[in-house]
Amino acid sequence: MSERTEFGPGRPVVLRGGTVLPMDDRRQVLTHTDVLIVDDRIAAVGPDLPVPEGTVVIDATDGIVMPGMIDTHRHMWQTAMRGYGADWTLTQYFVWYYLEHGKLFRPEDVYAGNLLAAIEAVDSGVTTVVDWSHGLQTVDHADAAADALQSVPGRFVLAYGNIQQPPAEWTGTPEFRDFISRRITGDDMFGFQIAFDVTGDPAFPEKAAFEVARELGVAVTTHAGVWGATGDDGIRLMHDHGFMTPETVYVHAASLSADSYHRIAATGGSISVSTESEQSAGQGYPPTWAIRAHDIPVSLSMDTSVWWSGDLFSAMRTTLGADRSREHMQAHAKGDTVTHGSLRAEQVVDWATRGGARALGRDHELGSIEAGKKADVVLIKNEHSPVSFPLLNPFGHVAFQAQRGDVHTVVVNGRVVKHEHRLVDVDLAAARRRIEQTVDHLRSTMGEEAWQKGMNPDIPETTILDNPYTYTDYHSSSTHSQ
Numbered sequence: 001m002s003e004r005t006e007f008g009p010g011r012p013v014v015l016r017g018g019t020v021l022p023m024d025d026r027r028q029v030l031t032h033t034d035v036l037i038v039d040d041r042i043a044a045v046g047p048d049l050p051v052p053e054g055t056v057v058i059d060a061t062d063g064i065v066m067p068g069m070i071d072t073h074r075h076m077w078q079t080a081m082r083g084y085g086a087d088w089t090l091t092q093y094f095v096w097y098y099l100e101h102g103k104l105f106r107p108e109d110v111y112a113g114n115l116l117a118a119i120e121a122v123d124s125g126v127t128t129v130v131d132w133s134h135g136l137q138t139v140d141h142a143d144a145a146a147d148a149l150q151s152v153p154g155r156f157v158l159a160y161g162n163i164q165q166p167p168a169e170w171t172g173t174p175e176f177r178d179f180i181s182r183r184i185t186g187d188d189m190f191g192f193q194i195a196f197d198v199t200g201d202p203a204f205p206e207k208a209a210f211e212v213a214r215e216l217g218v219a220v221t222t223h224a225g226v227w228g229a230t231g232d233d234g235i236r237l238m239h240d241h242g243f244m245t246p247e248t249v250y251v252h253a254a255s256l257s258a259d260s261y262h263r264i265a266a267t268g269g270s271i272s273v274s275t276e277s278e279q280s281a282g283q284g285y286p287p288t289w290a291i292r293a294h295d296i297p298v299s300l301s302m303d304t305s306v307w308w309s310g311d312l313f314s315a316m317r318t319t320l321g322a323d324r325s326r327e328h329m330q331a332h333a334k335g336d337t338v339t340h341g342s343l344r345a346e347q348v349v350d351w352a353t354r355g356g357a358r359a360l361g362r363d364h365e366l367g368s369i370e371a372g373k374k375a376d377v378v379l380i381k382n383e384h385s386p387v388s389f390p391l392l393n394p395f396g397h398v399a400f401q402a403q404r405g406d407v408h409t410v411v412v413n414g415r416v417v418k419h420e421h422r423l424v425d426v427d428l429a430a431a432r433r434r435i436e437q438t439v440d441h442l443r444s445t446m447g448e449e450a451w452q453k454g455m456n457p458d459i460p461e462t463t464i465l466d467n468p469y470t471y472t473d474y475h476s477s478s479t480h481s482q
């Protein structure tokens, strides 16, 4: 019996006997609990549920059942170069993509990157991803991005962007309007945002792009609070012109003043924190400490696999670590000791699920496991892993113990897309062939020297400090002591 037959359309699915993290307002942990999925919805949550005849039973015993994770900012096209920029700074990233080589991506290269990133997301239990797609230098590129996302059974939001042109230009073209009327049909598996950054130029050249977004009724997502690139001036311009709305997603927000955080909080927007990115690239210190103080909603994101993982387990882990590091460091600077940490594991699990749903305005149907909601569900379970037990603190387990290899089953919109650690009906070999062609194209077009140089930036000289306990001349000092 093939997987396709087992999980046929319309066949209900029940996850039996797991530890369920509903991520609802009651902050519950439900042990020995079933989750029944009928069509695209969660039909019931509870112990020993009666199920319709023909229901597929998935044994969730000893596992954790949680909502599908939601990534609110990932440049999926860049997954075609996974790991290439591991040693970059933000400056090197900008030079590589924005100035020197981003234009080399053809539509088929955007397709390849998006396809692999989309498969990777589904495989690791990330059931919704905002594709912050700023490599769309033509509408053909945009069609390729959309085609790739729609070929994978995950939930995606195409955040349309183009780093090669000012946003007022590309959002004003008839081709852009035509793309939207052709491709954005209200399908709840495929949403739409507009993605661009606000430079802070007092002439506010981004105004026309905001007006397009307002006219179309779509959210703007913007890298705001990026050291050396975007900051308080951009926030002030957006606010003064009335473009800060509850739908607006501010990515990073890592180097902003209190005044900017107040403006974000007052207008109801949310911040997408990419801790792995902020720690390495230099946008600013991962800002959850400031966001918590200003009571702004948080979602998590991975930014780009050209540097880091695409794995929200890492996002939860590094976000907890960065927030706690800073709390201890600040206390120590004052001679104090933190006896009770402020940020809890449960909170980062909430940010990775409900936080993302809220940022997308879809928390009424995504981001939690409750009867009537959309069935985007993840089972974390790995019988072959010594890390899978004891399961004492499920939130701590998700944040610090689990990893993507422990994702046993993934359901998106009621469809089982991964089961027993294997993707269902996904052609990974085809994705590999497309990626190989893209890498060959980039590498041969750039030339081997530029390719190697791009991957291996110069290392600044490290100054080794004088150490008073080290004899600089062992022989003479030992002679001296005699």
Ligand SMILES: [Zn+2]
Binding pocket: 073, 075, 132, 223, 251, 303
């Ligand atoms: Zn980004």
